[in-house]
Structures are given as structure tokens and as C-alpha cells.
Amino acid sequence: MARTQGSHSGITGPRIRDAALRLFAQHGFAAVSMRQIAREVGVQAGALYNYTPDKQSLLFHLMEGHMTELLASWGDQPGGGDSLSQLEAFTRFHIRFHLQRPDAVFIAYMELRNLSPENFIAIESLRREYENALESILKKGVTEGVLLVPDTKIATLAVIAMLNGVNTWYRDGGRLSLDQVEVIYWEMVRRAMMV
Amino acid sequence: MARTQGSHSGITGPRIRDAALRLFAQHGFAAVSMRQIAREVGVQAGALYNYTPDKQSLLFHLMEGHMTELLASWGDQPGGGDSLSQLEAFTRFHIRFHLQRPDAVFIAYMELRNLSPENFIAIESLRREYENALESILKKGVTEGVLLVPDTKIATLAVIAMLNGVNTWYRDGGRLSLDQVEVIYWEMVRRAMMV
DNA sequence: AGACTATCTGAACAGACGTTCAGAAAAAAC
DNA sequence: GTTTTTTCTGAACGTCTGTTCAGATAGTCT
Incomplete structure (x- = not known):
């Protein structure tokens, strides 16, 4: 299985940044995992690496x-x-x-x-x-x-x-x-x- | 083996707090591991738990x-x-x-x-x-x-x-x-x- | 309809995490 | 000199970490 319905680059990118911003501010960069960000966006951790090298x-x-x-x-x-x-x-x-x-x-x-x-x-x-x-x-x-x-x-x-x-x-x-x-x-x- | 020479509670306690203070300030609480603090003090990670519950x-x-x-x-x-x-x-x-x-x-x-x-x-x-x-x-x-x-x-x-x-x-x-x-x-x- | 591309999953990697604990050794008490 | 207490080691626990990637699927193009 891959790609849940209706997901696009143009929407996932900003959502990743939004989630990361909020989580980093709340818990601190080091305390937030890529999997937490991914969960917030509704995506698997691996998908984040289509939008950021690390x-x-x-x-x-x-x-x-x-x-x-x-x-x-x-x-x-x-x-x-x-x-x-x-x-x-x-x-x-x-x-x-x-x-x-x-x-x-x-x-x-x-x-x-x-x-x-x-x-x-x-x-x-x-x-x-x-x-x-x-x-x-x-x-x-x-x-x-x-x-x-x-x-x-x-x-x-x-x-x-x-x-x-x-x-x-x-x-x-x-x-x-x-x-x-x-x-x-x-x-x-x-x-x-x-x- | 246990207890390297000349180690005491009276000295290890402050050294743990000093190391933790410096490391937390430098890298942030979440980014510092108990093992890093222990290494700085010259002790194994388990020993820290004689001085702090967590x-x-x-x-x-x-x-x-x-x-x-x-x-x-x-x-x-x-x-x-x-x-x-x-x-x-x-x-x-x-x-x-x-x-x-x-x-x-x-x-x-x-x-x-x-x-x-x-x-x-x-x-x-x-x-x-x-x-x-x-x-x-x-x-x-x-x-x-x-x-x-x-x-x-x-x-x-x-x-x-x-x-x-x-x-x-x-x-x-x-x-x-x-x-x-x-x-x-x-x-x-x-x-x-x-x- | 078929080929192509962009996007995502799910599993895997090697290593690090906080914490616990039996046992060993040094220091203190007797 | 023997016992007791304090302090530490080293290994183990289950879980989580950032990152990679083959393969699957959805959308786009011809």
C-alpha cells in the first residue's frame, strides 16, 4: 500500500513545516522525533524525507x-x-x-x-x-x-x-x-x- | 570490579550536578544522555542513580x-x-x-x-x-x-x-x-x- | 488504455535511550 | 581483623532514534 487518498506535495510540505514548528516550539528540537512529526501530518516517517534531507x-x-x-x-x-x-x-x-x-x-x-x-x-x-x-x-x-x-x-x-x-x-x-x-x-x- | 580508587559520595554528587549543568546548558536537556553525564564524571551511567531517582x-x-x-x-x-x-x-x-x-x-x-x-x-x-x-x-x-x-x-x-x-x-x-x-x-x- | 512520475508505505538498519540490578570492591565501623 | 555499609561496575531490559530503500499506489501525460 502507498499514498493515501488525496495527498499531494503541495499540501504535505507546508503541513510538515507547520507540525515541526509547533512541536519544536512545544517540546524542543531534540525532544521531537521525526515519527512524531510524521504522525501529526498523518504520514509515515519515511515520507518526510521527500521534503527535507534531514x-x-x-x-x-x-x-x-x-x-x-x-x-x-x-x-x-x-x-x-x-x-x-x-x-x-x-x-x-x-x-x-x-x-x-x-x-x-x-x-x-x-x-x-x-x-x-x-x-x-x-x-x-x-x-x-x-x-x-x-x-x-x-x-x-x-x-x-x-x-x-x-x-x-x-x-x-x-x-x-x-x-x-x-x-x-x-x-x-x-x-x-x-x-x-x-x-x-x-x-x-x-x-x-x-x- | 567496582568503585574506582578514591571515589566518594561527597565528591561524586557535586560533580554530577556540575557536569549536568554544563551539558544541559550547552546542548539542552533532551539532547544530553545520562551516559554523557556519567562519562564527564568518570563513572558508569548506573552510578548516577545513587544521586538522583531519574x-x-x-x-x-x-x-x-x-x-x-x-x-x-x-x-x-x-x-x-x-x-x-x-x-x-x-x-x-x-x-x-x-x-x-x-x-x-x-x-x-x-x-x-x-x-x-x-x-x-x-x-x-x-x-x-x-x-x-x-x-x-x-x-x-x-x-x-x-x-x-x-x-x-x-x-x-x-x-x-x-x-x-x-x-x-x-x-x-x-x-x-x-x-x-x-x-x-x-x-x-x-x-x-x-x- | 498504457506509460510515466511523484508520492508514500512498511520494514529494516545499527545504535542510543533511561533505567534496573546482581555482584564486586573499597571504605567505615567494630 | 572481621563485618557492615556505601559506592560503583557491567550487563541487560525493552523501546526509541534518524535515516534508507525496494516496492506499491495514485495522479498525470500521451
Whole structure:
């Protein structure tokens, strides 16, 4: 027997990625087996290897896809305005984007150690690119005298770490709306960075 | 054959915990086997079970020990002064304490999902206790009119998330000394929280 | 209708997993 | 110097791991 009814490449591929994303986020890369992913998709373990050469690549492409989407999405954002409004735009964008895909965010931050050395370098480079987007804004703000930070590199990492924290506690339908969260964090960021 | 020369309970126990801490932090709980830990200690896997009933307990007691030490250490800190200097004390303490034990911190934040439900609740309760220490300072500061935060609960989590970020980039012998790092972060925290 | 291709099954591989335990040896107690 | 206790070994257990592949089937093309 082979091929249960109605199964296609175009649908199985995404379902594998979805299942892997969810399971990796929930239990961790090392704790999830290929057979678990396959069961979730409704397929035998061997079938996964039509879509990924191995488990490591599956993880890598999930991370790479996430980071690429993050950069592209920030690139699509309207860019004008002064440093301060750019910083606000970044803050709000970061919160919104990351709250929309908690699983991918979780994996991108937690499973770095499970990447092979080359894959690690690739992901780190994408992350640095994103960090540079924020640092550029901070540097410009400092040059223009609008912002005042002790150290733009550290301020960049501090802001991102603070914003990432939202993902650990925010739940849909909770006490605060997404917009309220954006406002609260933007006020803290603004005061921490403004002259 | 049994018992290689000079092996004692008093020394093997700590060495197991040390090895487990380092390996869990490096590769993740699920990716580390009991045999790997045993090899690191220089003992057969079976010997580990004289010191822990199972792998899960080993993880739990590492986390519990870390959180308990964190709370005790903060409790030992001199407590006086106004809200602002208490907030400064907390900021500096948090950075210093966490930079001294990066492996334990890593595990305490990353391996929560590998805890059994009861163990998870226990660790979460200790963490909440620590968060409450900070939130009390913020609340007092707001009441006294010294601090101004949009939401003390969120501010608490934001500050801790920001401070935890230090562990991701700080390296001994790097560009900045521990004290410089404390100063920089304290300035950001102060400005974000002060009226 | 027949040939071809894409997709999947099911079994197999060699090795690793957490955990248990009888027995051996070292250390401690007497 | 003998007994008792603590600590460890080494083998074994049943199960799971990532990955491969021949063969089977469903969909597509001519």
C-alpha cells in the first residue's frame, strides 16, 4: 500500500513545516522525533524525507524562513519620519510581528545551539542584520541630538531583549489589547532612549 | 570490579550536578544522555542513580537550587534607602548575580518545558516570588511619586527581560567591565522608570 | 488504455535511550 | 581483623532514534 487518498506535495510540505514548528516550539528540537512529526501530518516517517534531507535542515529552514520574513516585513514598513518616530515604528513593528508568530520566535531564540556551525553562522548573520536596523535608528537619533543612549550597541540589544519579553506573557484575550501593549512598551523605550 | 580508587559520595554528587549543568546548558536537556553525564564524571551511567531517582529530578533540582540561591542572595542584600536606590540595587544585583552563573540562568529559562507539571509549578512560583521583589519596589516608587510606570506588572517583566539580555552578549575580558555594564543598564532602567 | 512520475508505505538498519540490578570492591565501623 | 555499609561496575531490559530503500499506489501525460 502507498499514498493515501488525496495527498499531494503541495499540501504535505507546508503541513510538515507547520507540525515541526509547533512541536519544536512545544517540546524542543531534540525532544521531537521525526515519527512524531510524521504522525501529526498523518504520514509515515519515511515520507518526510521527500521534503527535507534531514532533521537538521528542517530546523534550519524554519529559522531561516522566519528571519527572512522578519527582515522582509521590516523592509516593507514605511520608512520616513524623524528618528523618534522611526524608533516608535520599530518598537511597534517588533511587538506586532513577534506576537503573531510566537512559535517561530521561540525556536529562533532557543534552538540556535542545535544548529550545525554553518547554519548557526547563517542565522546569526540574519539576526545581526535585524539588530543593525535598530542600531542605525539609534545612531541617527544620537547624531541628531534627539536620542541619548550610553552605548548604541548595548541599547540595541537591551531594547530587543525587553521587547522580546512580551512573548513570554502576552495572551490573546488577556487584560491588555495589542495596541495597549505597544503603547506601554513604546513609552518605556522612548523614555529610556530619549534625551 | 567496582568503585574506582578514591571515589566518594561527597565528591561524586557535586560533580554530577556540575557536569549536568554544563551539558544541559550547552546542548539542552533532551539532547544530553545520562551516559554523557556519567562519562564527564568518570563513572558508569548506573552510578548516577545513587544521586538522583531519574533524569527529570536532576533537572528540577538544578533549577530549584538556582532559584533558591537567587532569592536567598537577594534577601541577603542590604535593603535600606529610597525606592530609587532600591531599584538601582536590584538592577546591579540582578546583572551581577546572573553573569556569575550563565549556565544555571540559561537552564532556568530554557528548560521549563521539560519539567513535569508539578515541578513546573514549583519553579514558576519561585520565579514569581523574585519578580514580586522587583514589582514591590516599583509600586512603592510609584506611590511615593519617585517612579512613573504605565503598568508595574509589565514594567517588572520588561526590566527583567532587558537585564537578562546581558547574558546573551557579555563575555569576560570584553569591551566593557562588569561595573560599566551595571552603570549603562542602570541608566536605561532609571530613565525608563523615573518620573 | 498504457506509460510515466511523484508520492508514500512498511520494514529494516545499527545504535542510543533511561533505567534496573546482581555482584564486586573499597571504605567505615567494630 | 572481621563485618557492615556505601559506592560503583557491567550487563541487560525493552523501546526509541534518524535515516534508507525496494516496492506499491495514485495522479498525470500521451
